[in-house]
Amino acid sequence: MTSNALKPLAIAVLAASTTGLTGCFSSSSSGGDSGSLSLGITDAPVDSLEEVNISFTSITLNHSNGERIEIELNEEQLAEQPIDLLTLQRGNAASLIADEEVPAGEYEWIRLNVVDNQTFPDMYVVKEDNGGTADLAVQSARGLQLSSGFTVPQGGSADFTVDFDLRSAITDPQGQDGYFLRPSLRLVDNSEVGAIEGTVFSNVISNQCNENTSFNGAVYVYEGQNAEPIDYNSKTDKEPLMTAAVEQPESGGELNYRAAFLTEGDYTIGYTCDADDPDADNDLTFTGTRNVTVSANETQTEDFDGSQ
Known part of the structure; x- marks a missing residue:
């Protein structure tokens, strides 16, 4: 039983650059103290599927003071998705936002907002047995929301990764078309x-x-x-x-x-x-x-x- 230094995380290269994926927050904030937030996504495997493709539109943050912050992705950035989550395993991660300036303080939850599958058919899976595709929809009305609280330090930076556990998140309901994605997620501090x-x-x-x-x-x-x-x-x-x-x-x-x-x-x-x-x-x-x-x-x- 041995222990060694953690290898640097391999970053999955998206079609868009990290800068291209970064929006700006829109809220009623009049300024004040701020910090920076970086957020990536990673995945655990799932059987029977070759691809699990998701397109993100924005990220919502809920500050403990009640302020709601929206970090939006523009149409050009949307066109460069979807992201195949099955390429993000074994410590690989993809960056969604990097060093995004947000109000400092405690946050109660974070939500990853995805496309409306009826408008943008960019949420789909590819089956392993025959290569066929099927629609993928988010099951929860709240979307991909994590209730894990976190802190953005004043004048400092916070760096987190959202881990998708697809083995428990993906479900194929009998008698219904397509697959559902449940919000089986966890938020981890990359420094810990x-x-x-x-x-x-x-x-x-x-x-x-x-x-x-x-x-x-x-x-x-x-x-x-x-x-x-x-x-x-x-x-x-x-x-x-x-x-x-x-x-x-x-x-x-x-x-x-x-x-x-x-x-x-x-x-x-x-x-x-x-x-x-x-x-x-x-x-x-x-x-x-x-x-x-x-x-x-x-x-x-x-x-x-x-x-x-």
Whole structure:
């Protein structure tokens, strides 16, 4: 079990530059103290889909004093989207706004506003089995809203990432057309996060996975030590915090995983090759379950070699 310095985050290059994605806030503010806000997005994997495309229109911030700040994207910036969230895994992130000047102080919530799918058909998924497409709509009337509070320091800067957990966020309702996106999001302070990564050796894969499938399983991450590994549909507060896909690196070698943007603290991890339907109660089999402590700006290495 080793720990090493956290690798720099690989930034997914959007068609638009970071500057191009940055709008200006419009509110009733008459000035006063301010700070800067940077916001990126990242993603955890989902089975059965090759692409999950979303187009953002603006970002809404709700200050604790009741002021509502809108950071809008213009038509030219809209045309350079959508963003495929499935390209933003393993610690990769895309910048939405960078060093945007906003009023300093406490904020109660943040909302990512997306296009109206009936007007701009830029919200869609691509299926893995046949390459077909299907519409994607936001399920909640409040949009993609996070109730996590945060602070923008006076004269300072705040840098956050919104983590989309698509395995629990994407749903395919029976009897209805298209897919829904639930607001399964978490907001993390980039100055307080680390990562867990490691190898899942071939003997573990062969013992757990069906030899007739290309699915190599996933590593589930739970908050706290000695957490009971369960599926996504348990309807309790003990559900997985996130998952990390087990994949073959482009350079070859053993299959591995990387779970990033984890706030420093204690976690439980476990590997499974069972499919997890977020709309059903699944009985998953885990192997190599153990406790891991994450420190800010460090990567903890935890391999699954079949010895646990």
